[in-house]
Amino acid sequence: GLCDAMSSMSVFVLPGQSARLFCTLSPQYNISQFGISWFQQRPGHSLRYLLYYNSERDKHKAARTPDRFSATKDLASNACILTIAAACQDDNGTYYCSLAPAFKWL
Numbered sequence: 001g002l003c004d005a006m007s008s009m010s011v012f013v014l015p016g017q018s019a020r021l022f023c024t025l026s027p028q029y030n031i032s033q034f035g036i037s038w039f040q041q042r043p044g045h046s047l048r049y050l051l052y053y054n055s056e057r058d059k060h061k062a063a064r065t066p067d068r069f070s071a072t073k074d075l076a077s078n079a080c081i082l083t084i085a086a087a088c089q090d091d092n093g094t095y096y097c098s099l100a101p102a103f104k105w106l
Contacts, residue, residue: 019087023097024079031073034099036080038071042093053080 013019023038025031035054041047051061053071061069068085084091 013084013087015088016086019084019091021082021084021095021097022074022077022079023082024077025099027078029078029099031078031080032075036071037098038069038080038082039096039098040091040093041096042090045093047096050082 011019011021021038023036025034035052035058037052038050039047040050049062050065050069051059051071053059053073055073059071068087070083070085071080072083073080080097082095082097
């Protein structure tokens with residue numbers, strides 16, 4: 001199921017700082033072959049789809065996802081990186097990445 005394929009992570013940043021969250025795949029999965037969906041869960045809120053990233057030509061962002069959220073891939077570390085530029089208090093929460101591209105239009 002969706003939750004089985006998800007990974008969560010924590011990072012601490014000061015307001016205004018840039019936050020980078022790494023979604024690192026197991027060695028049997030090559031990041032170059034997969035799109036990654038990112039989700040945000042703020043305390044007391046339901047899971048929210050943020051964006052999907054496979055490449056600069058194959059990506060999608062939810063209409064209400066702020067411009068400060070962006071993603072890229074780091075082939076060397078087999079990871080997809082979610083960057084939150086100038087993080088603010090509203091960005092506090094748990095972030096999940098998923099290998100499930102079928103969910104990218106949620």
